[in-house]
Amino acid sequence: MKKVVISFMLLVVAELTFGQSNKLTVDVGNSKAKIQPTMYGVFFEDINFAADGGLYAEMIKNRGFEFEEPMMGWLQPNTNRFSLNKNSGAAEIIKGQESGSNRNICRVTINNDTGYVLLNEGFRGMGIKKDARYRLSLFAAEKSGNIRKINISFVNNAGTVVGTTDIIPHGSDWAEYTATLTAAAMEAKAKLKITFEGTGVIDLDMISLFPEETWKGRKNGLRKDLVQLLYDLKPGVLRFPGGCIVEGRTLAKRYQWKNTVGAVEERTVLINRWNTEFRHRLTPDYFQSFGLGFFEYFQLAEDIGAEPLPILNCGMACQFNTGELVPLEQLDPYVQDALDLIEFANGDVHSTWGKLRGDMGHPEPFHMKYLGIGNEQWGQQYIDRYKIIEKAIKDKYPDISIVSAGGPFSDGELFDYALNELKKLNADIIDEHYYKSPQWFRENVTRYDSYDRNGPKIFAGEYAAQSVAIASPDNKNNWECALSEAAFMTGLERNAGVVVMTSYAPLFAHADGWQWTPDLIWFNNLTSYGTANYYVQKMYSTHRGTDVLSIVFENGEAVIGQHGLYASAVKDSGSNELYVKLVNTSDSLQQLSLEIKNHKVTDNAVVLKLTSDKLSDVNSFDNPVKMSPTESRIEIEHNHIKTGIDPYTFLILKIRLKQ
Ligand code: AHR
Numbered sequence: 001m002k003k004v005v006i007s008f009m010l011l012v013v014a015e016l017t018f019g020q021s022n023k024l025t026v027d028v029g030n031s032k033a034k035i036q037p038t039m040y041g042v043f044f045e046d047i048n049f050a051a052d053g054g055l056y057a058e059m060i061k062n063r064g065f066e067f068e069e070p071m072m073g074w075l076q077p078n079t080n081r082f083s084l085n086k087n088s089g090a091a092e093i094i095k096g097q098e099s100g101s102n103r104n105i106c107r108v109t110i111n112n113d114t115g116y117v118l119l120n121e122g123f124r125g126m127g128i129k130k131d132a133r134y135r136l137s138l139f140a141a142e143k144s145g146n147i148r149k150i151n152i153s154f155v156n157n158a159g160t161v162v163g164t165t166d167i168i169p170h171g172s173d174w175a176e177y178t179a180t181l182t183a184a185a186m187e188a189k190a191k192l193k194i195t196f197e198g199t200g201v202i203d204l205d206m207i208s209l210f211p212e213e214t215w216k217g218r219k220n221g222l223r224k225d226l227v228q229l230l231y232d233l234k235p236g237v238l239r240f241p242g243g244c245i246v247e248g249r250t251l252a253k254r255y256q257w258k259n260t261v262g263a264v265e266e267r268t269v270l271i272n273r274w275n276t277e278f279r280h281r282l283t284p285d286y287f288q289s290f291g292l293g294f295f296e297y298f299q300l301a302e303d304i305g306a307e308p309l310p311i312l313n314c315g316m317a318c319q320f321n322t323g324e325l326v327p328l329e330q331l332d333p334y335v336q337d338a339l340d341l342i343e344f345a346n347g348d349v350h351s352t353w354g355k356l357r358g359d360m361g362h363p364e365p366f367h368m369k370y371l372g373i374g375n376e377q378w379g380q381q382y383i384d385r386y387k388i389i390e391k392a393i394k395d396k397y398p399d400i401s402i403v404s405a406g407g408p409f410s411d412g413e414l415f416d417y418a419l420n421e422l423k424k425l426n427a428d429i430i431d432e433h434y435y436k437s438p439q440w441f442r443e444n445v446t447r448y449d450s451y452d453r454n455g456p457k458i459f460a461g462e463y464a465a466q467s468v469a470i471a472s473p474d475n476k477n478n479w480e481c482a483l484s485e486a487a488f489m490t491g492l493e494r495n496a497g498v499v500v501m502t503s504y505a506p507l508f509a510h511a512d513g514w515q516w517t518p519d520l521i522w523f524n525n526l527t528s529y530g531t532a533n534y535y536v537q538k539m540y541s542t543h544r545g546t547d548v549l550s551i552v553f554e555n556g557e558a559v560i561g562q563h564g565l566y567a568s569a570v571k572d573s574g575s576n577e578l579y580v581k582l583v584n585t586s587d588s589l590q591q592l593s594l595e596i597k598n599h600k601v602t603d604n605a606v607v608l609k610l611t612s613d614k615l616s617d618v619n620s621f622d623n624p625v626k627m628s629p630t631e632s633r634i635e636i637e638h639n640h641i642k643t644g645i646d647p648y649t650f651l652i653l654k655i656r657l658k659q
Pocket of ligand 1: 045047242243244245375376408433462505506516
């Protein structure tokens with residue numbers, strides 16, 4: 001009896017010391033499926049201040065006075081709501097002064113030189129960096145009197161000026177004025193202060209401020225640090241502009257791409273549907289200026305090397321809200337929007353929409369190959385509308401691959417209906433969404449193993465593990481979520497023959513202006529960081545490979561979570577490398593003995609490792625790379641690797657194939 005106890009204890013000690021042992025074999029000789037360049041992408045939605053206040057580098061909130069409350073974002077310290085102190089001056093909104101979508105202007109009356117002030121609060125403040133230069137522009141027309149000068153300054157919370165410039169207005173005709181502001185200090189929450197010298201009446205519009213340092217130095221540009229994070233992901237596809245934002249709560253408030261192109265000042269401002277969607281995260285000042293519009297999205301996709309995948313409204317408002325429907329016989333404008341978008345992206349510059357693209361600075365086509373019809377629509381109402389739009393697109397542009405909606409859930413009646421119907425219709429690519437617990441991700445790694453290889457392809461277009469529950473404000477981008485996604489992604493990768501695109505969701509969140517968590521990248525007005533989930537995505541997308549290989553236990557079983565271990569393997573025929581992904585979701589060490597068969601490899605491998613001690617760990621502004629990959633090397637003896645995989649760890653073994 002004593003002997004038995006001792007050997008049991010030895011076994012336990014051995015298990016703790018040496019861990020579970022796993023003998024795996026990768027077969028390099030046999031490509032099981034091709035991996036599409038679009039396999040690992042990103043999904044951009046204008047939620048969480050992702051566009052205005054985020055990626056779009058404009059620093060003035062409500063620059064054109066077009067919000068529903070036209071002075072929102074603009075503070076007039078000299079007045080208050082109940083007693084207008086008009087001694088020094090006043091600002092009022094004049095409606096309908098200009099044609100088109102830019103309707104409102106701000107008329108400022110200066111009565112004396114005692115210092116009338118207009119302040120713009122930015123998007124939860126303005127982040128400014130010492131010595132950085134900022135481009136100011138505004139439209140002005142002097143109506144009467146003599147306003148000699150407009151002074152424009154950054155002020156900090158204490159009201160101290162931290163950078164100043166001025167503009168000398170001339171004449172009663174509308175003219176654009178520009179100036180440069182240099183910040184004298186770093187401030188996270190500066191404001192822009194405008195004062196006037198002289199007396200009189202002056203009309204102002206489109207008061208705009210951008211850092212000079214935008215991505216590629218473009219005017220009307222994007223935040224450099226945020227695009228850099230996207231660029232570093234090397235995403236294969238960029239899905240935009242949403243999400244539910246495409247659908248709108250009502251059809252009148254849906255996303256209409258034609259309102260987002262052409263001259264920036266003519267783009268029609270629209271309330272953002274996330275403005276008051278969540279009672280726990282009200283953001284009444286959330287609007288869409290569309291300064292980041294469809295042209296800029298296409299340009300961004302081109303810059304980061306991703307295929308553009310725009311999603312269009314299909315004649316249905318969000319079914320979680322009003323579910324308004326366009327009658328089938330009135331669907332023409334929606335069909336036309338789709339056809340015109342293809343012309344805008346790909347058409348000759350002599351075509352109507354191709355010309356607009358050329359006039360906007362991109363005569364070359366954007367070579368768009370994919371187009372999404374609807375977001376999370378469901379039911380027969382969707383299928384009916386999908387059929388009409390799909391037919392019109394395929395008749396005119398047979399080479400465009402269409403992404404259809406699999407609905408908002410990963411399973412159930414609505415999901416089954418959508419998949420069955422779309423399969424009957426021979427749909428190209430179906431977009432599936434799932435926001436689930438980390439455990440669900442670990443347990444559903446075989447989700448796509450049984451999908452029909454001859455049916456529609458799959459886009460896992462929105463997925464993310466939720467640490468608490470879907471749409472809970474307490475969700476965290478913690479290591480348990482990221483690790484579980486890493487485990488699940490081995491299943492996506494093994495099934496690259498059917499899953500041709502994927503993207504984590506949502507992409508961006510402003511620390512002071514978010515509505516939805518978790519998100520891939522967090523930022524404030526000065527800085528940004530990638531979450532642990534970001535680094536998981538990055539490790540996959542930068543080691544995508546071209547061919548799926550088999551990686552199995554001795555008994556031929558795939559590595560799908562036995563003892564918490566997950567694995568996938570790919571070959572990259574371009575770089576002539578083998579990438580083995582291994583995820584240990586258990587709390588104990590796993591021993592690995594890996595044999596590489598059917599191709600000679602070099603005698604060492606790079607090991608990329610992403611790990612953390614605690615599943616609750618998160619990256620943060622204070623510790624932005626607490627979880628980020630580290631690199632080391634490991635020996636390979638005669639095509640054989642022996643190593644241990646630490647608890648809660650995601651590894652990639654990068655192995656060079658001999659010629
Ligand atoms: O990403 C947030 C929302 O989640 C998206 O708009 C929608 O498609 C999904 O339900």
